Amino acid sequence: MNEMKPQKRETLLAYPVKEHGTFLATRGKGADARRTLEEQLSAAAPISLLTIDFGGVEAMTNSFVDEFLGKFYLLLSAGDVNADGVRLVGLDEETRDGVTVCLERRKQIALDGDTHELLGDAAILAGTYAEAQRLGSFRAAQLAEALSISLPNANNRLKRLVEAGALYRERASGPERGGKEFTYRVPSAGGKQDV
Amino acid sequence: MLLELAGRHPLLRDSLAAQSTDNGRLVVDARRLLFASPLDLTATAATAHTHAAVGTRATLLLPDSADVASYMQRMDLLRAMPRCTQVEGEVPDEIRSDRSSTLLEVEALRPDTADAVSERLGRVATHHLGPRDGRRVFKGIGELIDNAISHGTSTCGSFIAAQAYSGKTTGYRRLEIAVCDTGIGVLAHLRGNPAHCGITTSAEALDRALQPGVSGTSDMRGNGLPDLLAGTSDAAATRLVLRSGDGLLRAGRLRRAAVTRSISTATPVRGTWSWLRVSYRH
Numbered sequence: 001m002n003e004m005k006p007q008k009r010e011t012l013l014a015y016p017v018k019e020h021g022t023f024l025a026t027r028g029k030g031a032d033a034r035r036t037l038e039e040q041l042s043a044a045a046p047i048s049l050l051t052i053d054f055g056g057v058e059a060m061t062n063s064f065v066d067e068f069l070g071k072f073y074l075l076l077s078a079g080d081v082n083a084d085g086v087r088l089v090g091l092d093e094e095t096r097d098g099v100t101v102c103l104e105r106r107k108q109i110a111l112d113g114d115t116h117e118l119l120g121d122a123a124i125l126a127g128t129y130a131e132a133q134r135l136g137s138f139r140a141a142q143l144a145e146a147l148s149i150s151l152p153n154a155n156n157r158l159k160r161l162v163e164a165g166a167l168y169r170e171r172a173s174g175p176e177r178g179g180k181e182f183t184y185r186v187p188s189a190g191g192k193q194d195v
Numbered sequence: 196m197l198l199e200l201a202g203r204h205p206l207l208r209d210s211l212a213a214q215s216t217d218n219g220r221l222v223v224d225a226r227r228l229l230f231a232s233p234l235d236l237t238a239t240a241a242t243a244h245t246h247a248a249v250g251t252r253a254t255l256l257l258p259d260s261a262d263v264a265s266y267m268q269r270m271d272l273l274r275a276m277p278r279c280t281q282v283e284g285e286v287p288d289e290i291r292s293d294r295s296s297t298l299l300e301v302e303a304l305r306p307d308t309a310d311a312v313s314e315r316l317g318r319v320a321t322h323h324l325g326p327r328d329g330r331r332v333f334k335g336i337g338e339l340i341d342n343a344i345s346h347g348t349s350t351c352g353s354f355i356a357a358q359a360y361s362g363k364t365t366g367y368r369r370l371e372i373a374v375c376d377t378g379i380g381v382l383a384h385l386r387g388n389p390a391h392c393g394i395t396t397s398a399e400a401l402d403r404a405l406q407p408g409v410s411g412t413s414d415m416r417g418n419g420l421p422d423l424l425a426g427t428s429d430a431a432a433t434r435l436v437l438r439s440g441d442g443l444l445r446a447g448r449l450r451r452a453a454v455t456r457s458i459s460t461a462t463p464v465r466g467t468w469s470w471l472r473v474s475y476r477h
Contacts, residue, residue, distance in 0.1 A: 023317025025337030026309050026344050027416075058317055059330035061337035062422050066415075094330050101422075106415065 013040065013047045013083070017068075017090075018056035025060075030067025037072065038081070045082040049187045050165065051113060054099075055090030065102040073108045077163035085187025086165030087113030111166040111187075118166060128157045132167060137185040139172065158184055196220075196251075198242060201227035206234050207436055207470065209443060211462040221246040221253040226284070228258040231266050233356035233373035234436075234470040236301050240275040241375035244351040245465045247277035248377075257284025265289070270356060271300035296322045299357040304374065309344050313337060316357055320370055323359040324475060327428070332370060332473050334426050335433075338419035339374045339469050346384045346411065347376025347467055367432075367474040377466040381439040384411035397442025398457040404437075405446060405455060423471070424448050432474040439467040 017024075020033045041047060052069075069088075075081050088110055091099060096112070096119065103110055103120025110119045111129075118129050131146050132138065144154035161167040165187070172181040199205070199212040200223065216222070223239050225231075243253040255276060257264045265287040267273065273282060299315055302308060316336050321329030336357075343353040353376035360369040378384075382400040385391040388411050394400050403409050405424070410417030420435075424446055427433045435446040441463040446455045 021310055021314060023313045023333055023337070025313040025333075026306075026341040028306055028341075028344060029310060029313075058321065058326075059333040059337070061334050061341060061419070063338060063341045063416070063419055070415075094327070098334070105418070 011044065011047050012049050012051065013044050014051045014053055015040065016053045016055070018054075022056060022058045023060075024057065024064045027063050027067040030064040030069075031071075033064075033068045034072050037068075038075070041082055047083040048168075049085040049087065050081075050083040052086065052088050053090045054088065054092075054095050057090070057095055060095060060098060062098050062102055065098050066105070069099060069110070070102050070106045070108065073103070073106070073110060073164065076165055077108070079163075081165075083165060084168050085111075087111045087187065088119070089113040109160065109164045109166065111164065118164075125157055125160060128154075129161060129166060132161070132184065133186055137183055139181060139183055143184070196246070197222045197224060198239075199227070200225040200231075200235055200239070201229075203230040204232055204234070206238050206438075206468070207232075209458065210460055211464075213462045219251060221251050222256065223253065224256045225258045225263075225267070226256050228263050229260060231258070231263050231270070232470075233270075233358050233371050234375075234468065236267065236270050236272045236275075237354040237356050237373040237375040238464075238468050239272060240301055240354040241351070241377050241466065241468070242464070243276050243280060244354075245377050247279065248351045252279045252281065253277060254281045254283060257282060257286065259284075261285070261287055269294075269300075270298065270358075271302075275301040275303070275354060295319075297359045297361075299355065299372075301354055301356045304340065304343050304353040304355045304376075305348075306344055309340055312355060313340060316340075316372070319357060319359055323361070323368060323370060324473070328431065328475060331427055332431075335423035335471060335473070336372050338423045339372065339471060342419055342467070342469070343374045343376040343378075346381075347378035349377045349379075349466065351377035351465075353377065353466075362475075362477055366477050368477060369472060369474045371470070371472045373468070373470045375466065375468045380465070381437070381442070381467055385409065387411040388413060396459060397440030397463075398444070398459045399442075401437050401439060401442045401444035402455070402457045405444070424453065427473055430475055434470075434472045434474075436470040437467065438464055440464070 100119050107121045109122045140154045144151045162169045167184050169182045172183045197214050317333045320333045355374045357372040362368040382397045385400050405420050407421045408417045429450045433448045437444040441459050443460050444457040
C-alpha cells in the first residue's frame with residue numbers, strides 16, 4: 001500500500017457573514033450561520049485559511065456572536081474544523097467590541113486579520129503572537145528563547161494559538177532530537193485558490 | 196377579565212387596572228386611553244391571544260380620542276387581535292403612509308419573522324439615533340427579540356412594536372420598543388436550571404435575570420439583559436421595564452448610574468412583557 005503524503009493545504013475560504021443579514025439578533029440565526037459555515041468547510045476541505053468576513057454587518061447581538069463565533073471556536077479548538085488558519089476581517093469598532101466580549105467570556109482568542117492582533121482573552125498571548133509574527137517561521141525552542149520563557153510554557157502558548165487558527169503548525173522535516181518537532185508560522189492569504 | 200387602559204402608559208404602572216368578571220369574556224377598555232405606547236399595543240394583543248387560546252373571546256373598546264384610536268389602527272393592533280375580537284367604538288378612516296423608518300407596527304414575533312423584524316428595527320434605530328448609537332441600541336433590542344424567540348415561545352405567539360420619537364417637543368430623541376411573549380415566564384424558565392431552582396418569586400427571578408451569566412439553561416449564556424443595560428452609550432438614558440408572572444422590574448441607567456427595583460404585583464401576566472426606552476438629549 002502506498003503511503004499517502006500529506007498535501008500542502010493552499011485552499012482559501014472566505015465566509016461573508018452579511019449573507020445572513022446586516023442586523024443580526026438571535027441565537028437561532030447564529031446557529032444557522034455556524035451550520036452553514038461548517039457545511040462549506042466540509043464541502044471544501046482541506047482549507048489552509050478561512051476568512052470570516054464581517055464587512056457589511058451593521059450590528060449583531062452578543063448572543064448572535066456567541067452562538068456563531070463562540071461555538072465555532074469551540075469546535076476549532078477541539079480539532080473538529082478542517083481549517084489550518086482562521087482570521088476575522090471587516091470588523092468595525094462596534095462589532096469588534098462584541099466579538100471581543102464574547103471571546104473573553106469563553107476564554108477564547110481569535111485573529112483579527114485586518115489589524116493582525118489577537119482578540120479576546122489575549123492578555124498573555126498578544127506578546128507571544130507579536131513575537132511569532134516577527135520570527136515568521138520558527139520552532140518552539142526559538143520562541144521560548146526569544147521570550148525568555150521555558151519550552152513547556154512556549155508550547156502551551158503555541159498550542160492555544162494553533163487551536164484558535166492564529167498559527168499554522170507543521171511537522172518539522174528533520175527532528176533534531178528524535179521526537180516530534182513542529183515548525184510554526186503565521187497564516188497568510190498567499191494560497192492558490194478562493195472557494 | 197376587564198383590563199382598563201386609561202391615561203398615559205397605563206401598563207407601566209405598578210398595578211394593572213384589571214379585575215375578574217364572570218361573563219367569560221376579556222374586555223380591554225381603552226376608552227380613556229390618552230396615549231398609546233408600543234407596550235399598550237403589544238400587551239393587548241398578547242393578552243387577547245392568551246385568552247383566545249382557551250376559548251375566551253375579546254372585546255376591545257376603542258379610545259374616545261380619535262387620535263389615539265387612529266394610532267392604534269395605524270399600528271395594526273386591530274389586525275393583530277384574534278379574529279373573533281369584537282371591536283366597539285368608531286374605527287377611523289385610515290390614510291396610510293409609509294412610516295417604516297419611524298415605527299414598527301404590531302407584528303407577530305416568531306422564528307420565521309425575527310430576521311425581517313430585526314432588519315427593520317435596525318434601520319429605525321440607526322435612522323433616528325445615528326449609526327453609532329443606533330447600532331448599540333439595536334444590540335439591546337436584539338437581545339429582547341432573542342429572549343422572546345428563545346424562551347418565550349408558545350402557541351399564542353409573541354408580539355413586538357416600536358416607535359421612534361423625533362424629540363421636537365420633548366427635546367429628546369427616543370426609541371421605544373415593546374416585546375410581549377406568552378411563554379412560560381422568567382421564573383419557570385430560570386428554575387429549569389438546577390442552579391436557580393431555589394428562586395421562589397417572579398420578582399426575584401427578574402432581579403436574577405439581570406445578573407451576568409444567569410440562564411435557565413446550563414449553557415454558558417444569560418448575558419442578554421445585562422448586556423442590554425450596559426450596552427447603550429453613556430449619553431443615553433435607558434429605561435427597561437419587565438413584567439413576568441406577578442413580578443415587575445424597573446431598571447434604569449444614565450451615564451454610569453444604574454438603578455434596579457423589582458416588586459411583586461397583584462395582577463399576574465402570562466409570559467413576559469418587556470419595554471425598553473432609550474433617550475438622547477438633542
